[in-house]
Amino acid sequence: MKTAQDLKILLQNIDHKSYPAYKSAQGSYQFRNYILSIDHVQGDPFASPSRVSIRVKGSTAAFPPSLYDTVPKKVALQDLLLRLFGEQIEQFNFKARGSGKSGLLAVSRCGQEILERSACAISTGDGGLTLQMQIGFPASGRTIQSRELIRILYDFLPGCVENSLFYKNISADLCRRTAELCEDQEYIREELRRRSLAAFIADGSVLPRRSGVSELPMKNAVAFRSPEALAVTMDLPHRGTIRGMGIPRGITLVVGGGFHGKSTLLKALERGVYNHIAGDGREYVITSADAVKLRAEDARSISQVDISLFINHLPGGRDTGNFSTEDASGSTSQAANMVEAMEAGSSLFLIDEDTSATNFMIRDELMQRVVSDAEEPITPFISRVRELYEKAGISSVIVAGSSGSYFHTADVVIQMKEYLPLDITEKAREEAARYPEVLTASSAFRMPSFRRIPRAGSALRGQERIKRKVLGHEGIQINKSSTDLRYLEQLADTEQLAALAYILSYSARHLMDGSRTLREIVDLLEEKMDREGLPALSDGPYLSSDLARPRRQEIFACLDRCRELSFTLRRQ
Numbered sequence: 001m002k003t004a005q006d007l008k009i010l011l012q013n014i015d016h017k018s019y020p021a022y023k024s025a026q027g028s029y030q031f032r033n034y035i036l037s038i039d040h041v042q043g044d045p046f047a048s049p050s051r052v053s054i055r056v057k058g059s060t061a062a063f064p065p066s067l068y069d070t071v072p073k074k075v076a077l078q079d080l081l082l083r084l085f086g087e088q089i090e091q092f093n094f095k096a097r098g099s100g101k102s103g104l105l106a107v108s109r110c111g112q113e114i115l116e117r118s119a120c121a122i123s124t125g126d127g128g129l130t131l132q133m134q135i136g137f138p139a140s141g142r143t144i145q146s147r148e149l150i151r152i153l154y155d156f157l158p159g160c161v162e163n164s165l166f167y168k169n170i171s172a173d174l175c176r177r178t179a180e181l182c183e184d185q186e187y188i189r190e191e192l193r194r195r196s197l198a199a200f201i202a203d204g205s206v207l208p209r210r211s212g213v214s215e216l217p218m219k220n221a222v223a224f225r226s227p228e229a230l231a232v233t234m235d236l237p238h239r240g241t242i243r244g245m246g247i248p249r250g251i252t253l254v255v256g257g258g259f260h261g262k263s264t265l266l267k268a269l270e271r272g273v274y275n276h277i278a279g280d281g282r283e284y285v286i287t288s289a290d291a292v293k294l295r296a297e298d299a300r301s302i303s304q305v306d307i308s309l310f311i312n313h314l315p316g317g318r319d320t321g322n323f324s325t326e327d328a329s330g331s332t333s334q335a336a337n338m339v340e341a342m343e344a345g346s347s348l349f350l351i352d353e354d355t356s357a358t359n360f361m362i363r364d365e366l367m368q369r370v371v372s373d374a375e376e377p378i379t380p381f382i383s384r385v386r387e388l389y390e391k392a393g394i395s396s397v398i399v400a401g402s403s404g405s406y407f408h409t410a411d412v413v414i415q416m417k418e419y420l421p422l423d424i425t426e427k428a429r430e431e432a433a434r435y436p437e438v439l440t441a442s443s444a445f446r447m448p449s450f451r452r453i454p455r456a457g458s459a460l461r462g463q464e465r466i467k468r469k470v471l472g473h474e475g476i477q478i479n480k481s482s483t484d485l486r487y488l489e490q491l492a493d494t495e496q497l498a499a500l501a502y503i504l505s506y507s508a509r510h511l512m513d514g515s516r517t518l519r520e521i522v523d524l525l526e527e528k529m530d531r532e533g534l535p536a537l538s539d540g541p542y543l544s545s546d547l548a549r550p551r552r553q554e555i556f557a558c559l560d561r562c563r564e565l566s567f568t569l570r571r572q
Contacts, residue, residue, distance in 0.1 A: 001028055001029070001030050001035070002027060002028070002029050002030070003029060004029050004030065004032070004036070004154070007029045007036075007153070010024065010025055011146040011149055011150055012150075014144055015144055015145070015146040015147060016143055016144060016146075017143070017144050018143070019043075019045065019137075019139050019143070019144060020043075021144060022042075022050075022137050022144060023041045025038050026038050026039070026040070026041055031158065032158070033056070033161075034054055034055060034057075034161055034165075035054070035055040035056075036053075036153065036157075037052065037054075037055065038050065038051075038052055039052065039053055039132075041137065042101075042137060044100070044139075045099045045101060045102050045136065045137070045139040045141075045142070046099070046100035046101065047100075047101075048101075048134075049106065049134035049136045049137075050134065050135050050136070050137050051132065051133075051134060051545060052132070052133050052134070052135050053131065053132045053133075054131045054132075054133070054157075054161055054165070055128065055129070055130050056128065056129045056130075056131075056161070056166070057126075057128055058123065058128040059126075059127075060166065061127060061128070061129045061165060062127070062166065062167045062168060063077065063122070063127055063167045064167070067175055067176075067178075068124065068127070069124075070186075072182050072183075072185075072186050072275065073179050073182050073183065074124065075114060075115070075116045076114055076178050076182040076275065077122060077175070077178065077179070078117065078120040078122055079110055079114045079115070079117070079120075079277070080174070081120055081129070081131070081164060082107060082108055082117065082119055082120045082131070083110050084164035084165075084170065085107055085120075085131060085133075085160060085161075085164040085165065086107050086108075086110070088159070088160035088163050088164045089105040089106075089107065089133070089156075089157075089160050092105055092152070092160070093105045093106075095151075095156065096138050096145075096149070096151055096152050096156075097138065097145070097148055098139050098140055098145050098148055099139055099140055099141055100136070100139075102139055102145070103138055104135065104136030105133065105134075105136075105152070105156070106133060106134040106135075107119055107131070107132075107134070107545075108120075108545065108548075110277075111215055111493055112215045112216070112271075112276055112277060112280045112282075112492075113271065113275070113276055113277075113492045113493070114182075114274065114275045114276065115274065115492065115495070115496070115548040115549060116533075116534070116548065117495060117534075117546075117547065118132065118499075118533075118534040118535065118544065118545055118548075119131065119133070119545045119546065119547075121533060131165065132545030134545065135149075135152060138152075178278075180237070180238035180239075181238075181275075181278055181283060183237050183238060184237060184238050184239050184284075185283070185284070185286060186275075187234070187236055187237055188200055188236070188286040189286055189289065191234055192286065192288060195232070195246065196248060197232070197246045197247060197248055197249065198248065198249050198250075198291070198348050198395045198397065199246075199247040199269050199272060199285075199286065199287040199288065199291075199348075200232065200234075200244055200245070200246050200247070200284070201224055201226070201245045201247075201265075201268065201269075201284070201285050202243070202244035202283075202284030202285065203223070203224060203225050203226055203242075203243050203244050203245075204223050204224065205223065205244070205268075205281055205282055205283075205285055206218065206221045206281025207221070207224055207264050207265060207267075207268040207281070207282065207285070207419070208221045208222075208261070208264050208419065209267075217280060217281035217282075221419070222418065222419040222420060224244075224245075224419075224420070225420055226243065226244050226246075226421065227245065227414075227421055227422055227423040228423075229423040229425070230245045230246060230247070230414070230421070231243055231244070231245065231246075232244060232245070232246030239284075242284060244284065245421060247269075248411065248412060249389070249395045250389055250395055250411035250412065251386065251395065251396050251406075251409055251410050251411045251412075252396070252397045252398070252410065252411065252412045252413075252414065253398050253400060253413045253414070254266065254398065254399045254400070254414050254415075254416060255399075255400055255415050255428075256401065256415045256416035256417055257401070258401065260417055260418060260419065261416040261418070261419035261420075262352075262399045262401060262416045263352055263399060264419065265399075265414075265421070266293075266350055266352055266397065268285050269287045269291070269350055269397060270287075270291070270293045270350055270489060270490050271285075271490070271492065272285045272287030273287050273288070273289050273290075273291050273490060273551065274492060287348070288348045288395075289551075290344075290347050290348065290551075290553060291346065291347075291348035291349075291350055292341040292344070292346040292348070292349060292350065292490070292553050293350040293351075294334065294341060294349050294350065294351050295334065295337070295352070295355035295487060295489070296330035296331070296333055296334045296355060296356055296357040296360070297328070297333040297334070297337060297487045298328065298329065298330050298333060299327050299328065299333075300328050300333050300484065300487075300561060301325065301327075301328070301561065301563045302325050302328050302333070302336045302560075303324050303452075303560075303567040304322045304323070304324055304567035304568065304569055305322070305323050305324075305336045305339055305340060305448075305452070305560075306320070306321050306322060306323070306339060306448040306450075307320050307323050307332065307335040307336055307339055308321045308446070308448070309339065309379070309384060309445070309446065309447075309448055310335035310338070310339075310379050310381070310384065311323070311331070311335050311377050311378055311379070312377055312379070312443065313377045314377050315377075321449065322449075322569055323336070324567075326563075329357070330357030330360065331357040331359050331360035331378055333357075334357050334360045335360065335378075336560075338381075340557065340560050341553065341556075342392065342394065342447075342448060343450045343452075343519065343556060344522075344552060344555075344557070345552065345553075346553060347393060347394055347395065348394065348396070348397070349388075349394060349395070349396045350397050351396060351399065352398075352399040353398070353399060353400045353401065353402065353403065354399070354401075359378055359380070360378060361380060361381050361382065361403070362380050362381075362382050362405050362406075362438065363376065363378075363380050363438070363440055364403075364405070365436065365438055368438075368440065379443070380440055382405055382406060382409065382438065382440070383439070383440045383442045384442065385398075385406075385409060386409050387445040391445050391447075392447060404428075404432065404435070405437075405438045407428045407429070407431065407432035408432050410425070411425075412425050413425045413427075413429075449569075449572075450519060451517060451569045451570040451571075451572065452517060452518045452567045452568075452569060453514065453515065453516065453517055453518070453567060453568045453569065453570055454507075454518055454521065454559060454565045454566070454567050455514050455565065455568065456507070456508030456509075456512045456564065456565060457481070457564040457565070459478070459480055460481055460504065460508035460509075460562075460564050460565075461509055466479060466505050466539070467479050468498070468501040468502065468505060470494055470497045470501065471497075472494065473485075473486065473491070473494060473497070474486045475497070476497050476498075476500055476501040476504070476558075478501055478505050478564075481562070481563070481564040482563075483500075483504070483558060483561050483562045483564075485497060485500070485557070485558060488554055488557050488558075490551070490554065491550065491554055493548050495546050495547055495548035496548045496550040496554065498544060498547050498548075499534065499537070499547040499548055499549060500550055500555065500558045502534075502537040502538065502544070502547065503525060503537060503550075503558070504559065504562060506525075506537045507521055507525065507559070508564075509539065511524055512565075517570055518556065518559060518567075521559075522552060522555050522556055522559075525555060526552060526555075529549060534547050
């Protein structure tokens, strides 16, 4: 292997040459206590920054195995190291002079959620550590300024590596607290299963966020406090005894006046599928890991989905047992979203009436009198919500501010008042008894069929080179095929969208053979990522350093929304 001195000599020799000469620096170099690899060199100073990785031996990094001996703890430690390294390089960002992105030092920017990312990986076997970053190689115009790059690689970077990736230079207490918080969070997730709870929200949690564009906790917000009837105590391994509100499995209705915190509570539950960092305010807001936020999604495409549980007898005799459309209505899209969530294995639906199709959620008595059930193809959710729980094991948390019809069927009714929950179940039942229950005729409950086989179009398979692009939080593009993901509200980071682009293209090229069902494909994807990590998704010589692993539910949702996929049904 070449040495750090070899790299310095090479850089000195190409100083003031044309920018493409930087490509000669690609390769791995042994520095004093780590290996620096220049994996990809940008085409010019205005292009995407060069890709660089840093590898530290386990014996050198020397993190105790107790910090990464489980997958959740390993992900938490990787997250911590990325944050520490990001803090270190920030002080040197753009300190090197040049045009365009010259002097840029960047690494994945972690949000409030703790996610598995390609930017940092720890080997469970020996504790070896790999970190990927971006560096803008300096130039004046298209003329190499290698002395500035030498400053970055030899003056700036070594200190950043030592101060953030070596255990001896990091607060041992911080590492320990990170691991302990992770263990406590995972303990609560296990307790949800053991106690038949859908979610848990600890007393003292801060649910409101600072603004619509900030996930930081709101300052001076009302701290959460559980009503006594729903209070649950848990003895965590490290935090000790903790009290909070346990939402039982079944049907939970959240009501209250406008601006009193109903949607805030639901938003916290949506993100409770992820662990959160200390200080976020939602560290102990834990939701069933497979929970899915559902909504209407006008104009989405649907392919071969069995929505007959909710929609039947369409005009023209259209079959809803394998329904397809390029332009779904609000009710049809929400029905498809529910069935697809069932296919993905969700055991908890999170629903806000504000983003739902009204005619999908409820048909009141007067409407039934005017338009008979025989003339209405939609079986509203209220007529299926009980069966979904009792026959399919799927619980629901529903936010409602205008319709009281769900009072009749709810197991628990929570009123949010000034951001505090009140258990009003008995009061709601007493009041509901004075009003007739809205009953809509419905067919017998039948589990949807999950036999869909996806086949990729040519735009996804591509040629030798596949172009992937993330369209902010809106969606992804592979070659010329765009997939709209803007309504997948549980995607916490654009890096998850980047990973979905890799997942989609990898699946199209290697797994969609015309015989595997969607479930089988996602199972294979998850097994591969569990075994090999996110690098398993790459077909090229290097993997993007800005990927974060999405949940199984979002993988299904992405594949479901890709218009370039055509679905057939496996014969029964």
